[in-house]
Amino acid sequence: MNYFLASQPAETVNVTVESSQVWEVLLGISGYTHAQLRHTFGLDEQWKTWKNTMSLELLQALKEIEETNLWYGMLLLQNHWGAKFIQDFLNAMDQESHQTLYEVLLPYHSQKTEANRKDTVLNYSDKIRFVQYAKSFQGHDYLEGYVRLLGERAIEDILSLMKTVTKEWHDFIRIQLVWDKWMQALRFEEKENQRLNRDQPVNEIQRVTGGAEYVPEPSVWHVKLVPHVSYRPWVLSLRTVDTKLLFYPVNEEYLTEPGQPSSVLISGHKALGDELRLQLLHTLMKGQQSLQELSGQFQISKTTLHHQLSILKSSGFISAEKGVYRANTDTIQQFSGKLNEYLGLKE
Structure with a gap:
């Protein structure tokens, strides 16, 4: 018996570019609270100047974010919701079930430990499960402690801190003279990269990000490229179950005035x-x-x-x-x- 095998189209990772004021606010918080590397950030000197105009509530919230590394969870939530505006991001925290929140907030480690992660989500009231899953990240700079924190703190307290720091940082940063220029640059960056060559995703990722190398990973079907101003000059990467996020510095040409050094x-x-x-x-x-x-x-x-x-x-x-x-x-x-x-x- 003869069999006719029809050729199937080769599956490739889907690459998109996404920007919003929410991403920029969250990345600003992430950069500001990165104590170990903050001296290398392009905005460090500006942040030191701006600090004198920050509210006490914002400063206290930033201190807690630095201690807890909850900026990581905030980025995971925004990836899940894709909110375009700050109020949408804040409202979404009140609309999700606790189980869905833990499903998003609990970081992916590997296929080998995915069953443990799912089990922890289903039994989120059991602190011991968080302690056990945290061991998967032993030796990581912050994820082991982050996972433990998710089990130790009430989800209401976690969300309250996230809401406070997001709202206060947004209220603070949007009145700065550079904010509108940043938003314009990010919108232009996204518009310029709407049409990507889907047949060459690795090359496109490197081109758009200005050189970031991406090695295809098992079960990752979507790569989301997020341009930023606040986290320059670094490329930050996160991984969920099926998505890789690469946060890359926006093209300098969109921010630099004629005669001004980049x-x-x-x-x-x-x-x-x-x-x-x-x-x-x-x-x-x-x-x-x-x-x-x-x-x-x-x-x-x-x-x-x-x-x-x-x-x-x-x-x-x-x-x-x-x-x-x-x-x-x-x-x-x-x-x-x-x-x-x-x-x-x-x-």
Whole structure:
């Protein structure tokens, strides 16, 4: 017997670009409360100035977010709801069942532990299950503690804090002179990337984000690209059961006025304006090295070294994988070109 097998179209990941004032507010909160890396954020100096005009209620809420890492859950909720306006985001918290909220808030770990995650959601009143699932994230910078917190705190208290910090930050940031310009830039970024080549999702992700590398993952069928201003210069990534989120810096051209240096030039020169950082970059140009190797060579503590390397990394001059650092020669060469271009010099 002969069988005719009709060819099936190859399935590829669906890539979309999405921006909104809600995403920008939540990413502003996420960046401001990222104590470990905040010194590398493009808006850090501005935040220090703005802090004097923040309400006491906002400052207290931001402190709690920093301690609890609930910014992570807020991003997961916005991914689930896709709210365009702040009030829609706030209203949605009152409309979902507790079980649905835990389903969204409890982070995905792997296919191997997915049954445990589902079981924890179904039995969200049992704190022990949260403790057990948190062990899946042992060693992670914050997710182990975040999962434990979800089991320890009443969902009403969690939502109350999320509502307060979201509303207060929005009320604060939207009166800043740059806010309307940010919103215009984000809308333009989204509009410019509405039509993506669905046959080459990996290439499109790299093009839109300005170089972010994406490796296809099992069961991920949707990649959501979210441009931002507040979290610059970093690319932040999150993963749900079936979706990968990549938050990437908006195109600098949409924010820079004629004659004004871009934040890339400013942060780059700040990164290079230090003798130790220049020496580190010079060393890494000769070959990749681990944090341990660099610490021994420069005879400084790993904490100090990590701080200096994070500044070079935020400017794109170096990158790290599994604790090994290497120089990004292409970025370094492009930086020189951008300076010449800004100064009107011909290469």
